[in-house]
Amino acid sequence: xxxxxxxxxxxxxxxxxxxxxxxxxxxxxxxxxxxxxxxxxxxxxxxxxxxxxxxxxxxxxxxxxxxxxxxxxxxxxxxxxxxxxxxxxxxxxxxxxxxxxxxxxxxxxxxxxxxxxxxxxxxxxxxxxxxxxxxxxxxxxxxxxxxxxxxxxxxxxxxxxxxxxxxxxxxxxxxxxxxxxxxxxxxxxxxxxxxxxxxxxxxxxxxxxxxxxxxxxxxxxxxxxxxxxxxxxxxxxxxxxxxxxxxxxxxxxxxxxxxxxxxxxxxxxxxxxxxxxxxxxxxxxxxxxxxxxxxxxxxxxxxxxxxxxxxxxxxxxxxxxxxxxxxxxxxxxxxxxxxxxxxxxxxxxxxxxxxxxxxxxxxxxxxxxxxxxxxxxxxxxxxxxxxxxxxxxxxxxxxxxxxxxxxxxxxx
Numbered sequence: 001x002x003x004x005x006x007x008x009x010x011x012x013x014x015x016x017x018x019x020x021x022x023x024x025x026x027x028x029x030x031x032x033x034x035x036x037x038x039x040x041x042x043x044x045x046x047x048x049x050x051x052x053x054x055x056x057x058x059x060x061x062x063x064x065x066x067x068x069x070x071x072x073x074x075x076x077x078x079x080x081x082x083x084x085x086x087x088x089x090x091x092x093x094x095x096x097x098x099x100x101x102x103x104x105x106x107x108x109x110x111x112x113x114x115x116x117x118x119x120x121x122x123x124x125x126x127x128x129x130x131x132x133x134x135x136x137x138x139x140x141x142x143x144x145x146x147x148x149x150x151x152x153x154x155x156x157x158x159x160x161x162x163x164x165x166x167x168x169x170x171x172x173x174x175x176x177x178x179x180x181x182x183x184x185x186x187x188x189x190x191x192x193x194x195x196x197x198x199x200x201x202x203x204x205x206x207x208x209x210x211x212x213x214x215x216x217x218x219x220x221x222x223x224x225x226x227x228x229x230x231x232x233x234x235x236x237x238x239x240x241x242x243x244x245x246x247x248x249x250x251x252x253x254x255x256x257x258x259x260x261x262x263x264x265x266x267x268x269x270x271x272x273x274x275x276x277x278x279x280x281x282x283x284x285x286x287x288x289x290x291x292x293x294x295x296x297x298x299x300x301x302x303x304x305x306x307x308x309x310x311x312x313x314x315x316x317x318x319x320x321x322x323x324x325x326x327x328x329x330x331x332x333x334x335x336x337x338x339x340x341x342x343x344x345x346x347x348x349x350x351x352x353x354x355x356x357x358x359x360x361x362x363x364x365x366x367x368x369x370x371x372x373x374x375x376x377x378x379x380x381x382x383x384x385x386x387x388x389x390x391x392x393x394x395x396x397x398x399x400x401x402x403x404x405x406x407x408x409x410x411x412x
Contacts, residue, residue, distance in 0.1 A: 051067070051068045051069075051386075051387045051388070051389050052067075052068070052370075052371065052372060052373050052385045052386050052387040052388070052389060053068065053121075053122040053372060053373055054066035054067065054121050054122060054123060054124050054125070054373060054385060055124040055174075055334075055373045055374035055375070055376055055385060056124065056376035056383040056385065056391075057124055057125055057126060057127055057376065058127075058376065058378055058383075059127055061076060061077065061078060061092075062074050062075065062076050062077075062092065062093075063075050063077065063376065063378070063383055064125045064127060064132055065124065065125065065373075065385055065391070065407075066121025066122075066123065066124070066125055066134055067120075067121060067389065067407055067409075068120045068121065068122075069118050069120070070097055070098045070099060070117075070118025070119045070120060070121060070136070071095050071096070071097055071098075071118070071121075071407070071409055072095065072096045072098065072121065072125060072132065072134050072144060073088075073089075073093075073094075073095045073391075073407060073409070074089075074092075074093055074094045074095070074132070074146075075088075075093055075391060075405065076090065076091065076092040076093050077378075077381070077393060077402075077403075078092075079091050079092060079093060080393065080402075080403040080405060081393075081402055081403055088405060088406070088407075088409065089151045093151060094148055094150075094151035094154060095151070095154075095409055096144055096154040096156070097118060098118065098119045098121070098134065098136055098140075098142060099117060099118055099119065119136040119137060119138035119140065120136065120137040120138075121134060121135070121136055121137070122137055122171070122172045123135040123136075123171055123172065123173060123174050123175060123184075124174045124175075124373075124374065125175075126174070126175040126176070126177050126182070127146060128146075128177060128196065129146075130145070130146055130147070131143045131144065131145070131146055131157060131196070132144040132145075132146050133175050133177070133182060133196070135171035135174075135175055135184055136171060137170045137171065137172070138167055138170070139167030139168040139169055139170055139171060139186065139187075139188075140159055140160070140161065140167055140168070141159070141160045141168075141171070141175075141182070141184070141194065142156045142158075142159050142160075143156060143157040143158045143159075143196065143199075144156050144157065145157055158199050160194060160199060160201075168186045168188060168190070168192070169186040169187035169188025169189070169190070169210075170186065170187040171184060171185075171186050171187070172187065172212045173185050173211060173212050173213050173214040173215075173254065174214040174254075175214075176214060176215050176216065176217055176222075177196070178217040178236070180195055180196050180197055181193050181194065181195055181196070181202060181236070182194050182195075182196055183215045183217060183222050183236075184214075184215065185211025185212070185213060185214075185215060185224055185226075186210075186211055187210045187211070187212070188210075189206060189207045189208065189209055189210060189211060189226065189227075189228075190204045190205065190206050190207070190211070191204065191205040191207065191211060191215060191222065191224050191232070191234060191239075192204050193222075193236070193239060202239070203238055203239030204239060205232070205234050205239045205241065207224075207226035207228055207230065207232060208226060208228030208230070209226045209227030209228030209229070209250060210226070210227040210250075211224060211225070211226050211227070212227065212252045213225045213226075213251060213252060213253065213254040213255070214254040214294070215254075215255075216254065216255050216256060216257055216262075217236060218257050218276070220235065220236045220237060221233050221234070221235065221236060221242060221276070222234045222235075222236050223255050223257070223262060223276070224255070225250075225251040225253070225254070225255060225264055225266075226250065226251075227250035227251075228250065229246060229247050229248065229249050229250050229251075230244045230245060230246050230247065231244065231245045231247060231251075231255065231262075231264060231274065231279060232244045233276070233279065243278050243279050244279065245274060245278075245279030245280070245281075247266050247268075247270075247272065248266065248268040248270070249266050249267040249268040250266070250267055251264060251265065251266045251267060252267070252290075252292050253265035253266065253291050253292060253293060253294050253295070254294040255294075256294055256295050256296070256297055257276060257297075258297040258300075258316060259316075260275060260276050260277065261273050261274070261275065261276065261282060261316065262274045262275070262276050262279075263295045263297065263302055263304075263316075264295070265287075265290070265291020265292065265293070265294075265295065265304060265306075266290075266291065267290050269286055269287050269288065269289055269290060269291070269308075270284050270285065270286055270287070270291070271284065271285050271286075271287065271291050271295065271302070271304050271312075271314070271319075272284050273302075273316070273319060282319075283318060283319035284319070285312075285314060285319045285321070287304070287306040287307075287308050287310065287312065288306065288308030288309075288310070289306055289307035289308035289330070290306070290307045291304055291305075291306050291307075292305075292306075292307055292330075292332045293305040293306075293331065293332055293333055293334040293335070293374070294334045294374070296334065296335055296336070296337055296342075297316060298337045298356065299356075300315065300316045300317065301313050301314070301315065301316060301322065301356070302314040302315075302316050303335055303337070303342055303356075305331035305332070305333065305334065305335055305344055306330075306331060307330040307331065307332060308330070309326060309327045309328065309329060309330055309331070309346070310324050310325060310326055310327065310331070311324065311325045311327065311331060311335065311342070311344055311352075311354070311359075312324045313356075313359060322359075323358060323359035324359065325352070325354055325359050325361070327344075327346040327350065327352065328346055328348055328350050329346040329347045329348035329350070330346065330347050331344060331345070331346050331347065332347055332372045333345050333347070333371055333372055333373060333374055333375060334374035334375060335375060336375045336376065336377040336382055337356060337377075338377045338379075338380060338382065338396045339380065339396070339397075340355070340356050340357070341353050341354065341355065341356060341362060341396055342354045342355075342356045343375060343377070343382045343394075343396055344375070345367070345371045345375065345384060346371075347370055347371060347372060348370060349366060349367040349368055349369045349370055349371055349386065350364060350365075350366055350367075351364065351365040351366075351367055351371075351382075351384065351394060352364050353396055353399060362399070363399035364399075365394060365399060365400075365401065367384065367386060367392060367401075369386035369387065369388040369390060370386060370387040370388070371384055371385070371386050371387065372387060373385040373386075377396075380395055380396050380397045381393050381394065381395060381396070381402065382394045382396055385407075389406065389407045389408045390404055390405065390406055390407060391404070391405045391407055392404050392405075
């Protein structure tokens with residue numbers, strides 16, 4: 001079975017690991033372990049899985065990300081670029097450990113039920129003026145204080161579902177915050193809407209498969225893709241279905257909207273352009289492998305990273321290919337667009353900076369670390385979260401690494 005999957009899709013090892021874990025593990029007994037599914041022979045230990053799936057988000061001079069060891073880190077770039085090797089957390093920085101208690105039934109009788117365990121964070125955090133919202137693979141949603149009294153006095157404002165209540169399914173996709181409501185999908189196949197202030201459940205919408213994708217909200221409509229192979233348009237007001245469009249396969253790529261068109265990649269190697277009004281297909285193009293990453297739309301051009309070791313540029317209206325760029329390995333990470341330059345990174349860690357109009361290479365940087373997390377940009381700086389548990393800040397204009405920070409804070 002696995003041999004057929006590898007030969008057909010030429011899928012990199014890191015992606016396969018994620019697929020197997022999310023598909024078969026109901027809850028990780030230990031952080032990053034396969035103990036829950038018996039792969040490690042029971043107990044709270046086992047082989048670690050891939051790191052570095054959460055991307056960055058930022059605002060007011062601080063960037064935030066999550067780790068597979070259940071940490072949420074707030075990093076202040078000004079502290080990192082002070083010219084001094086400052087230990088983390090430095091001035092204005094903090095981290096918080098999200099911990100849960102594993103049910104004894106999932107620990108193989110290993111006696112770990114009373115021990116706090118970290119809950120992996122695949123999802124990129126979301127922020128508002130006062131809070132950092134974090135979704136976990138353990139099926140919980142946390143609101144952390146964005147500006148705690150000190151880095152050693154961290155606590156959360158609320159958790160949903162509350163402590164003692166059953167968790168939701170594993171959350172892999174990102175949170176979307178719109179008008180005080182958090183929208184997100186879960187591996188239980190549901191799309192959720194929860195208010196942030198009153199912490200009230202607003203509605204849920206059931207699909208026929210896991211939701212690993214990040215929803216997108218526009219004009220009172222929430223669009224989300226499911227592993228059942230369908231794309232759904234749901235009312236943001238009450239969660240009622242407005243329409244659904246059946247595609248050939250499921251998807252891990254999240255939808256992106258430009259004008260009245262929605263773009264999304266799927267597991268049949270296709271990139272679709274659909275009408276936001278009714279989901280009708282406008283055009284479709286084929287890649288040589290899965291379009292795993294979410295596309296980027298800038299100035300009527302669709303930039304799509306693919307696991308066939310290419311980045312494509314398509315005309316947004318017609319799907320006509322404008323150019324393609326060959327990379328050294330698959331590209332599961334979403335690129336970013338900065339001042340006319342498209343910056344992306346292949347899974348093997350080659351960061352490339354391209355002219356957005358022509359696809360001509362401007363610069364490359366070898367990070368010497370595998371990357372699967374989406375990139376994040378502020379000003380001329382692109383932030384990268386590697387699978388080796390390092391955060392990088394890259395100056396796009398100079399093509400230099402501004403700073404590098406170890407996120408190996410699990411022992412603290």
